Amino acid sequence: MEAYVQNAVSAAGKLLPVWVIVADEREARFYLKAGKELKLLSDVFPSPAAADVDAGRTGKHAYNLTEGQRRHDQLEFVGEVVKLLERASQQGDFGTFILIAPPKTLGEI
Numbered sequence: 001m002e003a004y005v006q007n008a009v010s011a012a013g014k015l016l017p018v019w020v021i022v023a024d025e026r027e028a029r030f031y032l033k034a035g036k037e038l039k040l041l042s043d044v045f046p047s048p049a050a051a052d053v054d055a056g057r058t059g060k061h062a063y064n065l066t067e068g069q070r071r072h073d074q075l076e077f078v079g080e081v082v083k084l085l086e087r088a089s090q091q092g093d094f095g096t097f098i099l100i101a102p103p104k105t106l107g108e109i
Contacts, residue, residue: 016095021085023101023109025074028081033098044084046077078108 018033019041027045031038088094099109 016092019088019094019097021081021097021099021101023078023081023099024105025077025108044081046073046080075108078105082109 020031020033020038022029022031027043029043030041032041085097099106101109
């Protein structure tokens with residue numbers, strides 16, 4: 001990986017860090033690449049899912065509502081991860097990031 005990942009350089013000539021993000025629709029871990037090591041910066045988890053407001057229903061409709069809420073929560077979490085990355089980028093917290101995620105999550109990010 002060393003051959004392909006280089007630190008970006010700021011306008012002032014300062015090397016900017018490389019972040020490695022490992023994510024899926026349920027959690028994201030942010031690491032700082034320090035030489036050949038990764039140092040954990042943060043674990044990000046979604047807020048608890050909203051309670052199923054239609055818990056009394058049975059059958060196909062109840063399943064669809066639960067699936068719909070689960071999907072909504074997943075997309076909301078991915079959006080939170082994107083906002084965190086945008087904010088960190090604007091602040092110059094990293095110059096390059098490597099994102100490791102399943103194809104579906106990559107497409108949503």
